[in-house]
Amino acid sequence: ALLKPSAGGGGKGMQVLTQAAGLPEAVASAIRVARSSFGDGRLIVERYIEQPRHVEVQIFGDSQGNVVHLYERECSLQRRHQKVVEEAPAPSLPADVRQRLVQAAVQGARSIRYLNAGTFEFIIGKDLQFYFLEVNTRLQVEHPVTECVTGLDLVEWQLKVASGEPLPLAQESIRCDGHAVECRIYAEDPADGFKPAPGSVIDVRWPRGLRVDAGVASGGAVPPYYDPMVAKLVAYATTREEALTQLHKGLGETVLLGLTTNIGYLRRVLADTGVRMAEIHTRYLDDHGKRFTQGDGxxxxxxxxxxxxxxxxxxxxxxxxxxxxxxxxxxxxxxxxxxxxxxxxxxxxxxxxxxxxxxxxxxxxxxxxxxxxxxxxxxxxxxxxxxxxxxxxxxxxxxxxxxxxxxxxxxxxxxxxxRTFEDELVAGAAVAPLSGTVSLLPVNVGDWVEPGDVLAIIEAMKMEHSVVAVISGTVRSVAFVVGNSVKKGELIVDVQINELPST
CATH class of the missing domain: 3.30.700.30 (Glycoprotein, Type 4 Pilin)
Incomplete structure (x- = not known):
């Protein structure tokens, strides 16, 4: 089964359950993230399909009842249900499946008299059967790849439709030419479990020849309070292979000094043989994670x-x-x-x-x-x-x-x-692994804890990170309360060592 926040998106708070063990903890965690991120703790339970592709259809509806599709996007390259690389059109998708998919999206939009830009999202199983996921009633992060292959300005379309104008083009006039690939640059550390890595930006330089949508500049900062995405790069070419090569090259020319980012991770993903052959699914990046995280450079x-x-x-x-x-x-x-x-x-x-x-x-x-x-x-x-x-x-x-x-x-x-050396923290000191907000403190002064027990949960950029005990002992002090902001390295819980760990 799959737990997901009913008011959410972007994979935040989603939990995959394969057995009953750990169910209460998984539900509690999903509710906390849902409430914190979306203000609504309600959850949806869905069927979980092994190794599906995630393909979505861009649609538009106007006030005259017209609905068109602007073809589909492949969004299967995800990490923990968060899209990382998107492309249009979807590669290796049989023509009949593509036709049934876009028609299903158009029929769905017509049935509810849809008005606006929207995305009908589907998952496709290995048997090429597809299942409806949800409708995102807005333009999405990945809409530039659709703009590239159709040559249309989707923001302009959205404004025209919102003002009551009819759709600018009929379905037969909308073309899909070439191939576009987008990647998302995050301020996160792939070598440390993809923990968010807020910080100050020393120098930024973007590549030439690519579309760059960025939210940071030299001298700026990435705070710990929001989603860690700082930019997206888009390459457009005649073929998919050319677009992937251009994007890989552009990432090599991208400079983001002062921040730890996933640029190197993205370069390794785009160079991967399976990705180049389009042999991908929504678990591909998670299943092959060690192949893409930072090597010994x-x-x-x-x-x-x-x-x-x-x-x-x-x-x-x-x-x-x-x-x-x-x-x-x-x-x-x-x-x-x-x-x-x-x-x-x-x-x-x-x-x-x-x-x-x-x-x-x-x-x-x-x-x-x-x-x-x-x-x-x-x-x-x-x-x-x-x-x-x-x-x-x-x-x-x-x-x-x-x-x-x-x-x-x-x-x-x-x-x-x-190099200068500072006194190391005592063995029982539990410190914040990153800057963020304390979302849970399950221990009190005087509690006995064992190695692996959760002492605190830090939320940063809509993700939870556990601080666990590394020794057995008694909680001597708790330095923060739920809702407090903490900086990386700050002491949260101090555990008095009453029993030395075994060697």
Whole structure:
């Protein structure tokens, strides 16, 4: 069965149930999210279909009773029921199924005398039978792909219909040409369970040749209170393969420094063989999640940061007095690093970067047995840009810290000499994993807790995140109440250790 908020959308609060165990907790969680996100805790229970495709039909109805469709969109590439990549038309959809689908949407709209832009959403099973889901009585996030393939301005249509005018075109005059693909850029961390990642934007650069609908700019901020989507990119071409390639390339040219985003994740999704072959369903991204989450790019990221530091000095020798921050360790002279070594921290790991040779427009680096040729293309307004192998990278420095966006993934790097150490939190301290609002505190002072017990639930960008106990003990203090805002790293619940965890 599938639980979903009756007033909701976008997959918020949906729960898939395959057994009775855990039913009360799942219902309670779905109700909390529904009330918080939509002001209505009522739920719908639906049949759950394994590996369906999600295809929707764009329709318009006017006050004269006319209804037309503007063809369909494929929305099967979802993560936790949240659309990530959408395209038009739906690939690999038999012509007879497409015809039955759009006619079902048109008939449904006529039967209720529908007036406005709308989307009739369906799921299609493996047997190509389709089932009605819902009607979204508005333009949707993914409407640009329909605009691309039809050449029509749907916002203009909506305004004309709302003002009482008839539909601008009859059905036989609406064409579908070419292929369009859209991806949604979110401020979230794919390497950490896709937790929302609000923050400040240092620098933003969008690709040329694509449609860009963005809600952030350089110097702006992404707060923790709303949906984490910050932009959408749309590619349009003659064929699906060309559109996918253009979008993949455009993501590589996109710069969002200061934020952790899913840009790298999207690039890996668009390059995937199954996606290219349109062998997709609504569980595809979840089932193959490890294939798309951030790979180990820390080695090349360290090399990029060192290369950027090297470019700060105009002297050909890294031993020149003008060397920035004295990054190199002069003691470590060896045959593997004829130009010296740099020691740099990347995500809690210290790497030794051997500078092996100067190249035309860059450097050859050796890190952990790997060799990285790092090219620096240009430095504009304090942002370094280049490639290493086939991967684009961008970097910016603030203080002693380097931030590198490599192949769309974000890395924070710190030269070893600049690192300072702070006292670590005591083992029983439960801290907020991200900034957000406390939506549930199931424990009180004096309660006994075991490892895995939920101490608090933080809501950020309409998603819930549990804070769990890691040791056995007694709750010593609770620092917040339900409804309070918390920042990432703040202490929420302090547990006094009464029994050491087993080793």
């Amino acid at each position: 820390s080695v090349c990221a360290a090399a990029c940061a060192v290369a950027a530091s090297l470019s700060l000095t105009c002297a050909p020798s890294p031993w020149n007095d003008s060397w920035d921050h004295k990054l190199l360790d002069r003691v470590c002279l060896d045959s593997a690093a004829p130009l010296g070594r740099a020691h740099i921290w990347v995500d809690g790991q210290m790497l030794s970067v051997a500078i092996q040779a100067a190249l035309q427009g860059g450097w050859r680096m050796g890190v952990g047995g790997e060799v990285c040729d790092v090219k620096i293309a240009e430095v504009v307004a304090g942002v370094w840009q280049g490639v290493t192998g086939q991967s684009p990278w961008f970097a910016v420095r603030h203080g002693s810290v380097w931030e590198v966006q490599l192949n769309g993934d974000r890395f924070t790097l710190l030269p070893a000499h600049a």
